[in-house]
Amino acid sequence: MRNKFSDAFFEASIDNERLCLIVADISPAGSLAKFRERTPERFINVGVAEQIMVGIAAGLAMRGFQPFIYTIATFSLYRPFEFVRDDLCYQNLPVTVVGIGGGVGYSTLGATHHAQEDVALCMTIPNMTVLAPCDPLEVEVMTKWCAYQQRGPVYLRMGKAGEPTLTETAEPWQFGKIRHLREGKDHCIVTYGVITKLAIATAEALEKKGIQTAVVAVPTLKPLDREGLGEILSSFDDISVVEESAPRALGLEVEALAFRTRFTGRLQTFSLRDEFLHCYGSHDDILTAHGLNVGTILNRVVTGK
Amino acid sequence: MPNSDTSLIRCRRYRKRILEISQQVSALHIAPAFSCTEIVDLVYNELMSDSHVDGGDVFVMSKGHGCMIQYVILEEKGLLTSQDLDNYCKPGGILGAHPDFGNPGIRASTGSLGHGLGMIVGQAYAEQLKRSQVQFYVVLSDGELQEGSTWEALSMAASLRLSNITAFVDNNDFTSLERMSVGQPAFYPVVEKVSAFNWSVTESDGHDASALRSALASLSEAMPRMVVAKTTKGKGVSFMEGVPIWHYRSPNSDEYERAILELTSSA
Numbered sequence: 001m002r003n004k005f006s007d008a009f010f011e012a013s014i015d016n017e018r019l020c021l022i023v024a025d026i027s028p029a030g031s032l033a034k035f036r037e038r039t040p041e042r043f044i045n046v047g048v049a050e051q052i053m054v055g056i057a058a059g060l061a062m063r064g065f066q067p068f069i070y071t072i073a074t075f076s077l078y079r080p081f082e083f084v085r086d087d088l089c090y091q092n093l094p095v096t097v098v099g100i101g102g103g104v105g106y107s108t109l110g111a112t113h114h115a116q117e118d119v120a121l122c123m124t125i126p127n128m129t130v131l132a133p134c135d136p137l138e139v140e141v142m143t144k145w146c147a148y149q150q151r152g153p154v155y156l157r158m159g160k161a162g163e164p165t166l167t168e169t170a171e172p173w174q175f176g177k178i179r180h181l182r183e184g185k186d187h188c189i190v191t192y193g194v195i196t197k198l199a200i201a202t203a204e205a206l207e208k209k210g211i212q213t214a215v216v217a218v219p220t221l222k223p224l225d226r227e228g229l230g231e232i233l234s235s236f237d238d239i240s241v242v243e244e245s246a247p248r249a250l251g252l253e254v255e256a257l258a259f260r261t262r263f264t265g266r267l268q269t270f271s272l273r274d275e276f277l278h279c280y281g282s283h284d285d286i287l288t289a290h291g292l293n294v295g296t297i298l299n300r301v302v303t304g305k
Numbered sequence: 306m307p308n309s310d311t312s313l314i315r316c317r318r319y320r321k322r323i324l325e326i327s328q329q330v331s332a333l334h335i336a337p338a339f340s341c342t343e344i345v346d347l348v349y350n351e352l353m354s355d356s357h358v359d360g361g362d363v364f365v366m367s368k369g370h371g372c373m374i375q376y377v378i379l380e381e382k383g384l385l386t387s388q389d390l391d392n393y394c395k396p397g398g399i400l401g402a403h404p405d406f407g408n409p410g411i412r413a414s415t416g417s418l419g420h421g422l423g424m425i426v427g428q429a430y431a432e433q434l435k436r437s438q439v440q441f442y443v444v445l446s447d448g449e450l451q452e453g454s455t456w457e458a459l460s461m462a463a464s465l466r467l468s469n470i471t472a473f474v475d476n477n478d479f480t481s482l483e484r485m486s487v488g489q490p491a492f493y494p495v496v497e498k499v500s501a502f503n504w505s506v507t508e509s510d511g512h513d514a515s516a517l518r519s520a521l522a523s524l525s526e527a528m529p530r531m532v533v534a535k536t537t538k539g540k541g542v543s544f545m546e547g548v549p550i551w552h553y554r555s556p557n558s559d560e561y562e563r564a565i566l567e568l569t570s571s572a
Contacts, residue, residue, distance in 0.1 A: 041434055044465070052423050052457035059427015062412070063435075067427075082417060083454070087424060091406045091414050 001159045001194075002100060004136035005143050006031035009068065012147035013039065019147055020060055020067040022046060024053045024075055026100070032070075050079040057095045058087035066094060066147065072106065073099025073115030077122070077155065088153040089127045095153050096146040102132070102157035103194065103244035104272065107286040111276040114286075115157075119193075120248040122155040123222045130221035132157040134181075134196035135166040138219055141173045157221075159194035166196055167217075176220045178228035184214035187301060188236040190229070190254060192218045195244040195292065202242070202297045209302060218250060229257055237265035240301055244287065247271040266304060270297055312514035315350060316342045317568050320541045322377045322390075324564050327555040330394050333402060336539035336551035338373035341444050341475040343512045344534055345374045348442045349382070351518075352471070362439055363428060365413045367421020368446035368475060369403035370552075375410070376400060384410040419452025421445065422472065426458050429467040441470045448480040450495065456502070462529045463503035470529040471521070472504075475511065477538040481552055495533050504529050511536035542567055 010031035013019040020042045021028075021035060028036050028043070036043040046053045050071070057067040069076055076099045077084060088095050099118055106113035122130045129151055133139040139158065146154050167173070170181050181196070182203055191199040196217055203213035216232055218225065232239065233254075241251040251269030258267050272290045279289050287293060299305075310318075319342055327333055348364050355361025366375050376393070379385040385400070385408075392398025399408055403416025413424045425443045432439040449455050462470055474495065478485045485492050499506045505527075509520035511534025524530040538552070539545030542564040556564055 044430075046457070046461055049457040049461070051419075051454035052426065052461050055420065055423020055454070055458060056427035056430065056461065058413075059424040059429070060431045061427075062406075062424065063428050063431030065431055065434075083420065083423070086414060086417050086420060 001133065001136055001139045001163050002161050003030045004139040005098070005158065006035075008140045008143035009147070010035045012144050013042070016066065016147055018064060018066040020044070020057075020065050022053050022057050022067055022069045024048060024050050024069075024071040026071045050075050051083050054080045054083035054087055058083075058091065058093055061093035061095050062091075068096040068098055068146070070098040071100065072113060073102040073118050073157065074113055076100075077115065077118055081121075084153070085125055089125045092127045092152040094150050096156055097153065098156045098158060100158050101160050104286040104290070105160050105194065105283055107283045108280045110280070111278075116272050117246045117248075118155070119157055119221055119243070119245045119250070123249060123253075127152045128222060129154040130157065131155070131219060132193040132221055133219060134191070134193055134217050135163055137165055137167045138173055142219070145175060157193060163194055164197055166200060173219060176223050176225055178225045178232070179217040179219060180214065181217050182213070182215035184212040186212045187238045187240070188214040188216060188232055189240045189242055190216050190218060190232060190250070191242040192221060192250065193244055195242060195287070198287070198292065198294065198297075199242045202294045202301075205294050205298050206301060209298070211301070221250060224253055226257060229254060230261055233258055233261050233263045238301075239265065240268045240270060240297065242270045242292070242297060244292065245271055247274055268300060270300075312343060312346055312350070316346050317541075317571070319346065319374060319377045320568055321565060322380070323373045324556065324561055324568075326373070326377075326390055326393055328558070328561055329391065331555055332553045333373060333394070333555055334370040334552065335373065335555070336545055336548075337368065337371040337446070337475075339540045339542070339545065340477040340536045340538045341368070341371050341473070341511070341534075342374050342540065343514055344444055344473045344475060344517065344536075345371075345378060347514055347517050348444075348473075349378045351514075352442060353440070360437075360439065362442065363412050363425075364442045365415065365421045365425055366404055367415050367425075367443050368418065368449060369415030369421070371444065371446070371475065372402070372404045375404065379410040382410070418446065418449045419454040421449075422455055422458035422462070425470060426462045426465070426467060429462070429469045430465050432469060433465070433467060439469065442473075443470070444473045444475055447474055447476045447478065447485050447492070447495070450474065450492065451480075451489065459499060459502045459504065467529050468527050472529070472531045473511075474531065474533045475536050476533050477536040479538045479547070479549065479552075481549075499531050499533070504531050506531040506533065508533045508535060510534070512540055541571070
């Protein structure tokens, strides 16, 4: 994802001279290094100082530039949170906050580097748009969208590296719309972000058990496609929400929507636990520790427990 | 506005107007505005060119709670109306106790301390990229220098060589709770600290326009500049000077009369 972001940003920066990148002591990998070489004046490394990273981005946006701030999700969002809220959201400036390794992707670095609450948090801030790409292709199309949008601040919740392509044959990405990634009539998994890979693997495993499982991605968490999700609720009797997030984000929204639409089927939510885990390993290991793997989800879907 | 007015005359007029508005609301930040009245007057009436237009020089009241002085100057310059000021902090009005980005003449939402200088750094860098001549002026409270974010901004302003920034510290030695020199003696000295961050910095009397002018004239044009202005919170009304309650409180009618009388008799 990082590489695809870098390529898309670099390409956009050739056409759009208003693009700026402000990083906080993170190495500009791949094409970001090319961006820095080509237009050093539009690349600022503030060092380990995230509040001024946001402040500078706000100031640049106020004078007509289109800045992206870029670092690990915990540092682009949590450390300067009040600056994101006041400088970017209150003033409604078109700045993209890129959070690398959203969720628990930095699996060996401990909870200081885990952005579990990022999506839930950003969904509550007025004016904030929340995008969470599920694969490098979504990263590409969203990055280019962010490079030109004038709605206001965006939180772009990214993974890291090595994510597979999942949307090659899907309908084109549209801002604010859900995406049907896999067909199925018995069960529907609603998901977003890097964990979509796990959702699809779970759907394939369920299919082997005779449960035809659809997968729907929600790449735009805010504004949420309530109409699209309403159609999912009216089309399926058995739905799961799978998210790599604290249990207060999409799952809660879909539950609320189900309540409002008098959904009578079965709705299960799968998320990170409401805990800081003191364990290490691969990304999959940490997800498993949070109860997020194919076996656990499949078992709950099959047994309903 | 009569341009020939001296700073003394203008500042007396601004203080009276602020007191007048205070009679319509139960609380407003009088003392923090009186503390930086001469500084903001100097910025608007002597330093800034084209403060009325989008491409002109920019002022940000980083100590957002001092904004009454900015409002009355913007009123005098015709950017805000007297109705805007009469509706200060009232339903239907556009002006609150802190500056709100998007209101006429307001170039950043402040109020939460430690944000203004950072946004000025971004704006000043943007104008440097455009090779424009726009100058940026900002007033910081001394309390804001307790915020780590201010030091991040000071460091980046110098690192980016932003010679288009002039900052004033309204050094009244008061925070909401207590005197800086009592609560955090290590805050001083300020000049040496900021100087060590590669700013051109000096001290001045913050209520004397000619002292402020001389201080500015002594600073380098090649780097960001700061004047640490020694001020008195509540300056101009003796019973408000250095008395913490006037950080928030509006005077009652008797106090109002006394304050107006004092300002008038000082003429």
